[in-house]
Amino acid sequence: MSTIRTIGVIGAGQMGAGIAQVSAQAGYQTLLFDSVKAAQEKGMASIAAQLDKAVGKGKLADADRQKTLGILKGTASMSDLAGCDLVIEAIIENIEVKTKVFAELDTIVKPEGILASNTSSIAITKIAAATKRPSQVMGMHFMNPVPVMKLVELIRGLQTSDRTYETCREVCEKMGKTTVLAIDNAGFVVNRILVPMINEAIFVLQEGVKPEDIDNAMKLGTNQPMGPLELADFVGLDTLLYILHVLHDELGEDKYRPCPLLIRYVEAGWYGRKSGRGFYQYS
Helix, strand or coil: CCCEEEEEEECCCCHHHHHHHHHHHHCEEEEEEEECHHHHHHHHHHHHHHHHHHHHHHCHHHHHHHHHHCCEEEEHHHHHHHHCCEECCCCCCCCCHHHHHHHHHHHHCCCCEEEEECCCCCCCHHHHHHCHHHHHHHEEEECCCCHHHHHHEEEEECCCCCCHHHHHHHHHHHHCEEEEEEECCCCCCCCHHHHHHHHHHHHHHHCCCCCHHHHHHHHHHHHHCCHHHHHHHHHHHHHHHHHHHHHHHHHHHCCCCCCCHHHHHHHHHEEEHHEEEEEEEEC
8 A cells, every 4th residue: 555645746847847736636745846946936837827727628626726736835945855755856868967866865855755767768777776775766757748648657677676666656546647667778668669750750851851741641640649740849859869869878779879950950959849949930
């Protein structure tokens, strides 16, 4: 039986805010942390707006909205996470940054607390090695947008205990998610398959096919809700490039080599929706 009552989320960006939202909606006391106070406040405002939108569409009762906001708090102080039963990290996809955060969390969060990462590509065993509690470290890869997507990839590191895995699985189920257990290898399941497909679409774009033709072909020809280039812009081209580098370095196969056009876009600062320009332009 899960003993999780309080959940902390590290990072108030799109993924972190989404995880905090579903956590609070599931009834967990939730703390959303971001070291940049403006980012933390933006994340909290985004959650409130999403809940208001759900109420307006009749998908959420106003009483449930108020209950969710009542157990959700924002903080710019990591020390506030000390009493959390579970902390989920959702920051930049960079091994050096993540291990530094986990080492710090290890000194702050109570000894019995579980530390989880929302990483989409980095081995959990590497992240767990930065702590003195590797048996209590787990991968919990939520899909974007978190409130909508039903899947969570669970990834056990080499030392992750059965208790940690079962506890995290129960938390996901209470959040209304379906879990799959992935192997602790670069890209896990979804990105191991999805990212090379997006990369191939960028090669096709580089060869001269229009982005809208590529996306329409994949949407209408394979029944995908978003085309690969639309999805790339949504995820962030910088994140996509980092995942490809991890896949290429870890697995050593040429099929994971990033398309040169993707590299140039990232060098230009064209990251997709978040920068206003990617394979498409956004207002």
